[in-house]
Amino acid sequence: MKKLVAGVMACALMAGAAFAGGSQDSGAAAAPADSGNDTIVVGYAQVGAESDWRTANTVSFQTTFVPENGYTLIFNDAQQKQENQIRAIRDFIQQEVDYIVLAPVVETGWETVLSEAKAAGIPVILSDREVKVTDESLYVCWVGGNFVKEGEDAVKWLDAYLEEIGRGDELMNVVILQGTIGASAQVGRTEGVTRLMGEKPERYNILAMQTGEFTQSKGQEVMESFLKAYPDIDIVIAENDNMGFGAIDAIKAVGKKPGEDIIIITFDAVRAAFERIIAGEINCAVECNPLHGPRVAEIIQKLEAGEPVEKKQYVDEGVFDIKNAAAELPNRAY
Ligand code: GZL
Numbered sequence: 001m002k003k004l005v006a007g008v009m010a011c012a013l014m015a016g017a018a019f020a021g022g023s024q025d026s027g028a029a030a031a032p033a034d035s036g037n038d039t040i041v042v043g044y045a046q047v048g049a050e051s052d053w054r055t056a057n058t059v060s061f062q063t064t065f066v067p068e069n070g071y072t073l074i075f076n077d078a079q080q081k082q083e084n085q086i087r088a089i090r091d092f093i094q095q096e097v098d099y100i101v102l103a104p105v106v107e108t109g110w111e112t113v114l115s116e117a118k119a120a121g122i123p124v125i126l127s128d129r130e131v132k133v134t135d136e137s138l139y140v141c142w143v144g145g146n147f148v149k150e151g152e153d154a155v156k157w158l159d160a161y162l163e164e165i166g167r168g169d170e171l172m173n174v175v176i177l178q179g180t181i182g183a184s185a186q187v188g189r190t191e192g193v194t195r196l197m198g199e200k201p202e203r204y205n206i207l208a209m210q211t212g213e214f215t216q217s218k219g220q221e222v223m224e225s226f227l228k229a230y231p232d233i234d235i236v237i238a239e240n241d242n243m244g245f246g247a248i249d250a251i252k253a254v255g256k257k258p259g260e261d262i263i264i265i266t267f268d269a270v271r272a273a274f275e276r277i278i279a280g281e282i283n284c285a286v287e288c289n290p291l292h293g294p295r296v297a298e299i300i301q302k303l304e305a306g307e308p309v310e311k312k313q314y315v316d317e318g319v320f321d322i323k324n325a326a327a328e329l330p331n332r333a334y
Contacts, residue, residue: 042074043091043097043099045088046103047080047085052242057290057292059334061296064297085105089102093122096122100117102126102127107132114139123140124139125300128185141299143295144184144292148188148189151194154286155196158235174234175236175237176193176208177219177223177246178239179243181211186239194206223236224253235265236264241267241282242268243266267285269286269287269288278322280322284319287317
C-alpha cells in the first residue's frame with residue numbers, strides 16, 4: 001500500500017466500513033490511518049448514478065472492495081461528466097493509490113490523464129465502457145460487455161420474433177433511443193443494431209435515432225417527440241432499460257399498448273426489466289452484466305502476484321423474453 005494522506009485513509013476506511021456491514025462493529029470498523037493496516041487502495045472513477053445498471057455496478061464494487069477483503073475503496077461519482085472523472089483520477093494520483101479503476105463516460109479524451117497515471121506508476125483498469133487511445137499501455141486491461149454483439153443479438157431476436165408472429169414479411173418502422181453519444185455502450189449497440197437492420201431494408205425502416213442519455217426521463221421525452229413525429233412506429237430499440245421504461249410511459253400516454261402495438265427492445269436486463277417482460281410491456285431485454293467488482297478484484301490479485309492478465313475480458317450475457325424471464329427472475333442478482 002502506498003502512503004496515503006491520513007485523513008483520506010480514515011475517511012475511506014469509514015466509507016468502506018459503512019458499506020461493508022452497515023454497522024460500526026462489523027469487524028471492519030475503520031482502523032486509524034496510522035494503524036499500519038496494509039490494504040490495497042483502489043481509486044474508482046464511476047460514471048454517475050444514471051440508471052439501475054449503474055447502481056448495480058457501483059454496489060458490486062462497494063461490496064467487493066471492502067477492508068475485510070484487504071481493500072480500501074476511494075469512490076467518486078462523476079455525475080456523467082468527463083471533467084469530473086479526470087479530476088478524480090488526478091486526486092487518486094495525488095493520494096498515491098495502488099490502482100485506479102475507470103468506467104469512462106465516453107471513449108475519447110483520456111490520453112493526457114492516463115499518461116499522468118502511468119508516469120505516477122499507478123496501474124489503470126477499465127471497467128464497463130472503453131477508451132480510444134493510441135497507446136494501449138495506458139491501461140492494463142478492460143472488463144465489460146460486448147456492446148456490438150448485444151446490438152446484433154437484439155436484431156437476431158427480432159428476426160425470429162417477427163417470423164414467429166407472422167410479421168416477417170412486413171416493413172417495420174423503427175426508432176432508436178440511443179445512450180450517451182460517444183459512450184462505447186452506445187457506439188457498439190447502435191453499430192450492431194443498424195448494421196444488421198441495414199442488411200434487411202425490406203424488413204426494417206429506421207425512422208429516427210436520438211440520445212436519451214441512458215436516463216428514464218430523457219428517454220420518455222425523446223419518445224414523446226418520436227410519437228408526435230411518427231404515428232406508425234412498430235419497434236422501439238432503447239439502448240438501456242431505463243430509457244425503455246420512459247418510452248413505455250410515453251406510449252401508454254398516447255393510448256397505445258407497449259409490447260403489443262409497439263415492440264420494445266431494451267439493453268441491460270435489470271430486475272425491473274424482467275418484471276416488465278413478465279407484464280408484457282417489454283418484448284426482449286439483452287443483458288449487460290454490471291457485476292464487475294469481483295472480476296476487477298481477481299485482476300488486481302493477479303497483478304499483485306505478478307501474473308499476466310488478458311487485455312480484454314468480456315462478461316457473460318444472455319437474451320431474455322417472455323419465454324425465459326419468469327424462470328430466470330429468481331436468479332437475478334441485480
Ligand atoms: C453498459 C453501461 C451502460 C448501461 C446503462 O456497460 O455503460 O451505462 O447500459 C448505463 O444503463 O447508463
